[in-house]
Amino acid sequence: MKAVITDYQYESIETERSIIEGAGFTLKDYQAKETKDLIPAVEDAQAVITQYADINAEVISHMKQARMIIKYGIGVNNIDCEAAAKKGIYVCNVPDYGVEEVSDHAVAMILALGKKLPILTEAFRNGDWGYGSVVPLYRLSECTVGLVGFGRIPQMAARKLKGFGMRILAYDPYASEQTAKEAGVVLTDMEQIIKESDFLSVHCPLTKDTRHIIGREEFRKMKSTAFVINTARGGIIDEAALIEALKEKEIAGAGIDVFEQEPAGPDNELLHLPNVIATPHSAWYSEVAITTLQRKVAEEVVNVLQGNRPFHCVNGL
Numbered sequence: 001m002k003a004v005i006t007d008y009q010y011e012s013i014e015t016e017r018s019i020i021e022g023a024g025f026t027l028k029d030y031q032a033k034e035t036k037d038l039i040p041a042v043e044d045a046q047a048v049i050t051q052y053a054d055i056n057a058e059v060i061s062h063m064k065q066a067r068m069i070i071k072y073g074i075g076v077n078n079i080d081c082e083a084a085a086k087k088g089i090y091v092c093n094v095p096d097y098g099v100e101e102v103s104d105h106a107v108a109m110i111l112a113l114g115k116k117l118p119i120l121t122e123a124f125r126n127g128d129w130g131y132g133s134v135v136p137l138y139r140l141s142e143c144t145v146g147l148v149g150f151g152r153i154p155q156m157a158a159r160k161l162k163g164f165g166m167r168i169l170a171y172d173p174y175a176s177e178q179t180a181k182e183a184g185v186v187l188t189d190m191e192q193i194i195k196e197s198d199f200l201s202v203h204c205p206l207t208k209d210t211r212h213i214i215g216r217e218e219f220r221k222m223k224s225t226a227f228v229i230n231t232a233r234g235g236i237i238d239e240a241a242l243i244e245a246l247k248e249k250e251i252a253g254a255g256i257d258v259f260e261q262e263p264a265g266p267d268n269e270l271l272h273l274p275n276v277i278a279t280p281h282s283a284w285y286s287e288v289a290i291t292t293l294q295r296k297v298a299e300e301v302v303n304v305l306q307g308n309r310p311f312h313c314v315n316g317l
């Protein structure tokens with residue numbers, strides 16, 4: 001049986017190769033991103049491993065033997081999960097490889113923005129000695145963080161933020177009161193989160209329901225002193241509306257790891273606005289996270305090709 005990797009950005013796939021071939025299967029790797037190149041790559045594969053390639057309904061319709069599609073990561077928004085489910089193909093992810101890293105990244109952005117470190121550094125570089133460039137600055141323990149989505153990553157972020165004494169609200173239509181209570185977090189609606197947050201941090205998946213859930217209207221309702229952080233997916237926040245809100249000073253700043261168009265180029269306006277911290281979809285990365293991710297993807301492939309149910313299936317099969 002054969003597994004294929006449609007695309008990857010790792011230096012080496014030796015871990016995957018040794019686990020998958022060690023179990024008696026074959027592995028072929030591509031750097032295919034477009035439908036026309038993906039179709040011949042996946043046609044006769046039993047397992048399809050993918051990172052950023054668009055695994056749309058057309059590509060899936062050409063899968064003649066696939067049992068599974070597995071994402072190098074958590075967010076499966078580049079895979080048409082429904083089309084796969086209709087063909088009985090499992091869509092799998094690796095939910096637990098980078099929870100610490102992404103929650104650290106969101107918290108680091110909250111702290112750096114809250115202390116206005118990018119502005120202080122730039123002002124100091126230009127000869128401004130003192131705190132004048134960052135007036136007003138608020139005590140973190142008097143601030144409210146609003147989490148949009150309350151899955152694994154924001155739950156861990158909440159525990160870390162509690163250490164700074166911050167009040168934490170969360171909006172997640174599927175989260176349990178019990179989980180929120182144990183984390184010291186108040187579950188509420190989007191309206192309250194938008195209005196009361198000093199830091200609005202986005203952690204839901206990108207789906208039809210969440211596309212642009214934060215846009216022009218929401219920015220207008222936010223505090224002008226508030227910051228927006230997105231380590232989830234570009235497209236959840238309307239990026240054009242965010243740029244406008246930052247320019248119009250409807251909000252105070254942003255921390256953005258994910259973009260509507262990826263890879264984002266140096267011409268992206270967010271990179272050139274003051275008090276924006278922009279990182280290149282790297283929140284997940286650490287040495288431990290990357291090796292864990294590659295190993296767990298390969299182990300799941302072997303698990304399913306050996307005839308077992310997946311450890312982590314996300315399309316309801």
Ligand code: NAI
Nearest residue numbers: 074075149150151152153172174203204205231232283284
């Ligand atoms: P998770 O799967 O544990 O939780 C997702 C949560 O979102 C669930 O609690 C679900 O109920 C909630 N949700 C679903 N629809 C919602 C809606 N309409 N409004 C609000 N909440 C909604 O996911 P986890 O591990 O917390 O990851 C969150 C996101 O982070 C992922 O979807 C992924 O796209 C992104 N991510 C980004 C990385 C990066 O490097 N920047 C790396 C890993 C994940």
